[in-house]
Amino acid sequence: MSKRISRYCAVSILLAAFNTLPLMGQATYQPTAENLKARQEFQDAKFGMFIHWGVYSVLGDGEWIFHNRKMTVREYERLPRFFNPQKFDAAAWVALAKAAGMKYITITSRHHDGFAMFDSKVSDWNIVGRTPYARDPLKMLADECHRQGIKLFFYYSQLDWHHPDYYPRGKTAVDRGPWDNGRPDRGNWNAYLDDYMDGQLRELLTNYGPVGGIWFDGMWDKPDADWHLEKTYALIHQLQPAALIIPNHHQTPKPGEDVQTFEKDLPGRNTASFNTTYVSDRLPLESSNTLNDSWGFNITDRKYKAPEQVEEMLVRSAGNNSNLLLNIGPMPNGEIQEEFVTRLRAVGEWLSRYGEAIYSTRGGPLPPADWGVTTQKANKVYVHILNWNAPLLALPPVARTVKTAQELLTGSPVQFTQSSTGLVLHVPAARKDEVDRVIVLAVE
Numbered sequence: 001m002s003k004r005i006s007r008y009c010a011v012s013i014l015l016a017a018f019n020t021l022p023l024m025g026q027a028t029y030q031p032t033a034e035n036l037k038a039r040q041e042f043q044d045a046k047f048g049m050f051i052h053w054g055v056y057s058v059l060g061d062g063e064w065i066f067h068n069r070k071m072t073v074r075e076y077e078r079l080p081r082f083f084n085p086q087k088f089d090a091a092a093w094v095a096l097a098k099a100a101g102m103k104y105i106t107i108t109s110r111h112h113d114g115f116a117m118f119d120s121k122v123s124d125w126n127i128v129g130r131t132p133y134a135r136d137p138l139k140m141l142a143d144e145c146h147r148q149g150i151k152l153f154f155y156y157s158q159l160d161w162h163h164p165d166y167y168p169r170g171k172t173a174v175d176r177g178p179w180d181n182g183r184p185d186r187g188n189w190n191a192y193l194d195d196y197m198d199g200q201l202r203e204l205l206t207n208y209g210p211v212g213g214i215w216f217d218g219m220w221d222k223p224d225a226d227w228h229l230e231k232t233y234a235l236i237h238q239l240q241p242a243a244l245i246i247p248n249h250h251q252t253p254k255p256g257e258d259v260q261t262f263e264k265d266l267p268g269r270n271t272a273s274f275n276t277t278y279v280s281d282r283l284p285l286e287s288s289n290t291l292n293d294s295w296g297f298n299i300t301d302r303k304y305k306a307p308e309q310v311e312e313m314l315v316r317s318a319g320n321n322s323n324l325l326l327n328i329g330p331m332p333n334g335e336i337q338e339e340f341v342t343r344l345r346a347v348g349e350w351l352s353r354y355g356e357a358i359y360s361t362r363g364g365p366l367p368p369a370d371w372g373v374t375t376q377k378a379n380k381v382y383v384h385i386l387n388w389n390a391p392l393l394a395l396p397p398v399a400r401t402v403k404t405a406q407e408l409l410t411g412s413p414v415q416f417t418q419s420s421t422g423l424v425l426h427v428p429a430a431r432k433d434e435v436d437r438v439i440v441l442a443v444e
């Protein structure tokens with residue numbers, strides 16, 4: 001009996017050790033000085049533009065249309081012939097991101113359809129090889145980003161609905177299927193990873209100048225597979241040490257990863273039900289979301305978020321020590337629809353007044369709450385009041401001594417009392433349509 005117990009103990013100790021493995025891995029991965037600097041800059045940036053754009057945009061029904069309509073590879077392969085974005089204007093896209101107050105762009109270099117939106121020599125399943133456009137928009141965008149001082153990240157789908165070597169196939173073909181799109185029931189998984197995927201990543205990190213990082217997606221399709229992550233991550237960091245690896249695998253961070261990202265969620269909330277509730281206290285955090293309800297262009301999606309909703313999302317992200325990566329799906333002709341443009345410009349205008357309390361801040365000293373959040377930088381704490389109608393706001397104690405409190409926009413003094421039980425602010429009445437009342441605390 002005692003033997004059995006000790007064996008049980010040994011097993012649980014082992015299991016506990018395995019549970020902490022991801023953390024130990026993070027500890028043993030030593031990011032370079034350039035990488036650590038890039039992480040700080042990433043956190044300072046706070047607001048990025050996510051772009052989903054591919055041959056699926058032609059059908060105006062999102063980036064999952066290949067799967068949703070259970071198309072065959074042969075059928076889907078017709079799409080590139082209709083993709084001819086004559087109105088694509090890299091300078092206009094980058095200028096729009098800047099006008100919105102966004103500091104970086106993350107664009108789909110290829111989505112789950114495996115179609116490379118760049119000039120790839122690894123396979124001709126790409127925009128230059130298969131479309132009448134026959135040009136490389138990512139190259140134009142990269143050049144323009146460098147010119148306009150915006151960082152460019154590449155989204156890269158590890159999941160592939162097109163390549164025969166993506167085999168054995170994953171959940172999206174089996175559990176969410178069955179979906180047989182005509183590929184052979186055999187394939188070389190190692191070749192898919194080592195030759196095809198790593199080959200394309202090598203191109204992306206070699207031919208486009210300094211890249212902000214790689215945003216991986218789709219590993220959740222085969223959560224138990226060996227993805228050769230160490231090899232792929234080492235390749236990326238070797239080619240560009242400052243490039244951040246941002247995996248959207250919905251799991252605890254693994255060795256070699258530089259940012260923890262949360263899809264359609266604030267860190268740890270898991271309202272989307274597929275995210276992890278674990279939040280890294282070491283890595284920069286990011287929260288992605290959509291400006292309407294779609295990632296790829298969806299012609300009938302009218303569920304646009306109002307600028308005020310985006311502003312609140314951005315403030316709540318910052319208060320959770322996180323960036324917001326906000327998505328738009330450009331049209332197949334290369335234009336960005338007016339509904340997105342006007343909303344993004346409105347957010348940018350708002351940021352020109354409130355940005356001080358967001359950019360370059362970190363999550364503040366108080367826990368995020370329903371009334372609002374706090375952010376901080378240097379000797380300032382910004383109290384963002386998002387949902388509070390009473391004249392007094394009683395907050396938990398703030399460890400540092402508050403010297404003065406004033407409204408961000410007007411500089412008018414705000415009365416307060418600080419004690420060991422908490423901080424009470426006499427909050428000014430909200431102006432009409434004011435999303436965020438910001439009170440700046442000078443602290444020592």
Ligand code: H79
Pocket residue numbers: 063064171172175176217220221248263274288295
């Ligand atoms: O690129 C956008 C989407 O196309 C892609 N990620 C964003 C950024 C995305 N695909 N699916 N999802 C997001 C939702 C995830 C659903 C999941 Fe599942 C639930 C993943 C794991 C559980 C569905 C069921 C897919 C696999 C099993």
